Amino acid sequence: MMSAESKNMRLIAHDTLRGFGNVGEGISLQVAKDGRRILWVAHESAPKNFSGVDVTDPRKPRVVVQTDLPHNTVRSNSLEVAGNLMAVAHQTQTWGEEPAGVAIWDIENPTEPREIGFYDAASPWSRGCHQVWMVDEGWLTCACPTKDFQPREKWDDQPFMMLDLSDPTRPTESCFWWLPGTREGDEAPVPPRHPRFNQGWRCHNTNVYPERMDRAYLGYIDGGVIILDISDKSNPQMVTHWNPNPPNNGFTHTVMPLFDRDLLVVTDECVYDAGEDWPKRHWILDARVETNLVPISSLPMPPVEEFAPRGGRYGGHNVHENRPGPSFRSSDILVSSFFNGGVRVHDISDPYEPKEIAYYVPETPEGSPVGAIQINDIYVDENAIIYAVDRWAGGLYVLEMDI
Amino acid sequence: MKLASSHGGYVIPYGTGSVSSSQLAAFDDTPLCEVNLPGAPLVRVPCGSRVPLRLHDVTYPFARQPVSQDLAHGRDQVAFLEAHLAELCGVWNKPLRRFIHGYFAAIRRHVQEAASELEERLGPVAGLAELEHWVFAAPTPLPRAHIRLTALPDSDSPDNGEFHTADVAFWDGAGLMCCFVSGGTMIGKQLRAVNALTESGVRVIRLSAADCNDQHTLLDLLGAPFADFTPGIRLPQSPFGSQGIPYPE
Numbered sequence: 001m002m003s004a005e006s007k008n009m010r011l012i013a014h015d016t017l018r019g020f021g022n023v024g025e026g027i028s029l030q031v032a033k034d035g036r037r038i039l040w041v042a043h044e045s046a047p048k049n050f051s052g053v054d055v056t057d058p059r060k061p062r063v064v065v066q067t068d069l070p071h072n073t074v075r076s077n078s079l080e081v082a083g084n085l086m087a088v089a090h091q092t093q094t095w096g097e098e099p100a101g102v103a104i105w106d107i108e109n110p111t112e113p114r115e116i117g118f119y120d121a122a123s124p125w126s127r128g129c130h131q132v133w134m135v136d137e138g139w140l141t142c143a144c145p146t147k148d149f150q151p152r153e154k155w156d157d158q159p160f161m162m163l164d165l166s167d168p169t170r171p172t173e174s175c176f177w178w179l180p181g182t183r184e185g186d187e188a189p190v191p192p193r194h195p196r197f198n199q200g201w202r203c204h205n206t207n208v209y210p211e212r213m214d215r216a217y218l219g220y221i222d223g224g225v226i227i228l229d230i231s232d233k234s235n236p237q238m239v240t241h242w243n244p245n246p247p248n249n250g251f252t253h254t255v256m257p258l259f260d261r262d263l264l265v266v267t268d269e270c271v272y273d274a275g276e277d278w279p280k281r282h283w284i285l286d287a288r289v290e291t292n293l294v295p296i297s298s299l300p301m302p303p304v305e306e307f308a309p310r311g312g313r314y315g316g317h318n319v320h321e322n323r324p325g326p327s328f329r330s331s332d333i334l335v336s337s338f339f340n341g342g343v344r345v346h347d348i349s350d351p352y353e354p355k356e357i358a359y360y361v362p363e364t365p366e367g368s369p370v371g372a373i374q375i376n377d378i379y380v381d382e383n384a385i386i387y388a389v390d391r392w393a394g395g396l397y398v399l400e401m402d403i
Numbered sequence: 404m405k406l407a408s409s410h411g412g413y414v415i416p417y418g419t420g421s422v423s424s425s426q427l428a429a430f431d432d433t434p435l436c437e438v439n440l441p442g443a444p445l446v447r448v449p450c451g452s453r454v455p456l457r458l459h460d461v462t463y464p465f466a467r468q469p470v471s472q473d474l475a476h477g478r479d480q481v482a483f484l485e486a487h488l489a490e491l492c493g494v495w496n497k498p499l500r501r502f503i504h505g506y507f508a509a510i511r512r513h514v515q516e517a518a519s520e521l522e523e524r525l526g527p528v529a530g531l532a533e534l535e536h537w538v539f540a541a542p543t544p545l546p547r548a549h550i551r552l553t554a555l556p557d558s559d560s561p562d563n564g565e566f567h568t569a570d571v572a573f574w575d576g577a578g579l580m581c582c583f584v585s586g587g588t589m590i591g592k593q594l595r596a597v598n599a600l601t602e603s604g605v606r607v608i609r610l611s612a613a614d615c616n617d618q619h620t621l622l623d624l625l626g627a628p629f630a631d632f633t634p635g636i637r638l639p640q641s642p643f644g645s646q647g648i649p650y651p652e
Contacts, residue, residue: 260586260612261495330587350420351495384590403591 001364002310002340002372008358009345009386013398015061017041020048021365021395024077025131025318026089027379027387029055029326030107033084037326037381038064038110040086042079044376044391046072050079050088052110058385058398064111073097080134082325084108085168087140089129092122095154100128102142104168119163119171125150130158133206135323138165139174141216143203146176149183152190155200156182160218160228160236162208175233177216179223194222194250197277204269205254210324215239217255217264224252225266227290242285242293249277256321258331262288263351270315270339273370275308280315282336284351299346299354301338312370312392313339320380328380333357333403335380340372343388343399357403365394404603406579407553407564408450413579415572416443417545418491422566444491446545448574455628456574459539459640463487469643477535480643481507484539492546499546499570501615502584508618510541510632521633528638536639541632548572550581550596552603567596569607575628580606582625584615 004011017023026042039053039061052065069076073093080087086105092098104117121128126145134140143158151157159178163171181188182201191201201223208216214231224243230236245252253269264287270280281301286294307314320328320335328335334346334354342361348354362373374391381387386399406413416422422443444464448456465487474480485507492499514521514537521537522529549566569581581600583589589597601607606626614624622629633639 260497262497263495328588328590330590331585332587333590382588384588401590 002361004363005342005361006359008402009343009360009399010402011360011362011397012059012385012400013061014362014394014396015053015063016365016393016395017051017053018063018066020051020066021367021390021393022048023376023389023391023395024075025377026050026077026079027377027389028079028081028086029379029381029387030081030084030086030110031326032110033108036110038107039379039387039396040079040081040107041389041396042076042088044077045075049076050086052107052113053396054110055387055398058381061396061398065113067113070099074099074128078129078131080132080140081107082134082140083137085134085137085165086113087132087134087142089132089142089144091128091130093127095127095157096122096124097127098122100126102129102132102140102144102163102171104165104171106168117169117171119144121145121147123147123149125154126157131203131205133208134165135208135325136210139163140165140171141206141208143206146173149178151182152184152186153182153193153200155198156202157200158202160203160206160216162216162230162233175230175236177228177230177236179220179226179238191223194245196246197250197272198222199250199271204252205321207254207256207321209257209259211259212257215257217257219252219254219266221252222250225255225264225285225293227255240291240293244283244295249280251277251280253316254318254321256319257287258322261331261351262286263331263348264293265319265334267319267336268316270313270317273312275304275314278304278308278315280317282316282319282334284348284354286351297352297354299334299336299344299348300356301344302341307341310340311364311372312368312374314341315339317375318377320378326382328382328384335378335386337375337378337388339374339376339391342373342375343378343386343397345401345403347403358401360388360397360399362390362394362397365390365392367393369393404552404599405555406603406605407551410447412447412449413551413574414445414447415545415548415550416445416566417548417572419443419547419549420493421568422549443549446543452574453576454635455542455576455632457540457632458484458543459642461543461642463642466490474643477533477538477641480641481511481535481538484642488544488546496547496585498585498612498615501612502571502582502610503544503546505615505618505621506544507538509621510538511535512618513541513622513632514538517631517633525638532639536641537633537636539641540636540639542573542575542629545572546570548581550579550600550605552599567599568592569596569600573625575626577628578604578606580608580626583607583609586612
């Protein structure tokens with residue numbers, strides 16, 4: 001069992017979420033009407049759907065609600081909150097199952113959330129939605145097909161989708177894009193498969209920021225980075241495409257623009273244990289010329305030889321995404337999740353020479369099947385309090401930085 | 404805390420990302436003429452100075468040497484200096500570059516709005532000095548300024564003689580003023596800098612992107628010393644001239 005390791009960061013609270021400490025890639029913070037601060041987390045897999053945790057006092061987190069999924073072969077994994085609405089992804093284990101799509105919940109009363117709408121993406125070729133992004137009221141984006149989207153290769157099944165939520169009880173498609181060649185009937189050829197780790201050409205994160213409502217920043221798994229011009233929702237256009245896979249090992253996860261610095265932060269997700277798909281890193285790209293992205297550095301990480309044998313995955317995954325709302329926003333400080341590498345904080349004031357300035361690696365959670373912490377995702381609030389979650393058993397870790 | 408002085412003044416390195424503590428010795432142990440921080444221009448403000456450090460007061464270490472024939476007119480000189488100060492913001496700092504361009508737009512606008520009066524004040528030397536030269540009377544912005552603070556004699560503060568970085572600093576005649584123009588959540592060293600500077604009597608303000616873009620209100624936001632920067636100046640000077648124009652007596 002590994003004990004905790006830290007630098008310039010300390011644990012101020014830990015909650016195993018009533019014994020359901022397996023959390024996915026969805027963390028979002030709501031400031032309720034009565035002033036309570038509710039952290040919503042999506043579970044990585046069944047039986048739980050999502051949990052609401054009262055973090056009004058971040059030193060004393062308390063689960064106030066927990067919901068169940070309808071069966072064990074669907075997962076929620078991702079959620080987002082804007083105002084009193086919450087969007088929750090539903091992805092099934094195999095193609096053709098249900099429910100597959102995006103659920104919309106009314107969370108005005110956080111202890112009694114009500115599902116009020118559902119975007120149904122179920123089809124013989126669909127697993128539904130893997131990721132949602134909702135940072136403003138009235139719309140969301142997601143990695144999700146339409147019911148009639150038939151990919152040529154089964155793993156290319158989650159294109160870019162924007163849903164209009166002006167009536168949240170009836171989410172409707174307002175923008176839909178897939179990489180030419182990935183849909184049955186396309187003239188373009190099917191994009192080449194990754195020679196070692198074929199995970200498909202499809203969306204992972206689908207970030208759109210209110211500062212640039214004409215751009216969608218897509219982590220396109222084995223397809224790398226894609227920036228879309230979505231100013232015309234009926235005719236989205238690819239602005240740029242940067243793909244380091246291969247030689248890199250695929251699974252581009254998040255593309256986060258730093259608008260005030262003309263930089264992009266791009267994360268890879270490690271998806272294999274024991275360093276099999278190493279290197280999985282977080283990259284800094286020069287985006288001064290949007291159509292010609294140039295990688296200029298990657299975030300320093302501890303040696304793979306030291307961390308990979310600890311158990312589970314070791315490598316990049318996600319970064320706090322500077323979303324609007326009660327959220328930390330910085331173009332100099334990045335807070336990232338690195339599975340058994342824990343939570344790591346980097347100063348990119350000089351983007352050519354990023355520096356690691358803090359980290360926290362929790363001890364092995366009790367009941368973890370991989371024998372090490374697996375920090376899956378992080379959220380940093382406007383007071384710089386970090387909420388980090390374990391993928392298997394550890395639940396929620398609340399951390400404070402001293403940087 | 405208070406502003407640290409050496410060589411009879413406040414020495415402020417600027418235009419660079421950081422100044423290391425190992426370079427501190429240069430300030431205390433070396434004659435000022437020999438102080439050389441690689442890549443960091445310096446200004447020195449006499450302790451207790453009650454006049455602004457103006458654009459025309461500074462000797463700029465231009466990376467690209469100005470060519471006199473290209474800078475024959477005031478507007479070209481102003482543009483050259485604006486570009487130089489924008490370069491000192493660094494490649495990746497758009498908010499700071501936006502501030503520099505917004506500031507120059509605002510001081511140009513101020514001169515244009517007072518054109519008739521300022522043209523009249525040029526009377527005796529009209530033709531030698533141009534209206535645009537009045538722009539150089541504005542306080543000079545020092546982008547990425549490193550302010551050295553020191554503990555008060557009876558303090559046990561460990562923060563002694565360290566630099567704190569401001570996005571931009573001015574010596575405005577009333578004292579040192581620091582602006583923070585980068586968006587985002589302030590934590591760590593930024594907050595410590597704001598607190599330490601404020602505690603040392605430095606005026607600190609935060610400006611949004613919208614503030615920096617608004618040439619109509621930016622000078623008001625910067626404070627009274629910026630509202631009208633030409634009184635007290637008999638004739639405008641240019642930092643590109645070998646010497647000021649003598650006022651005909």
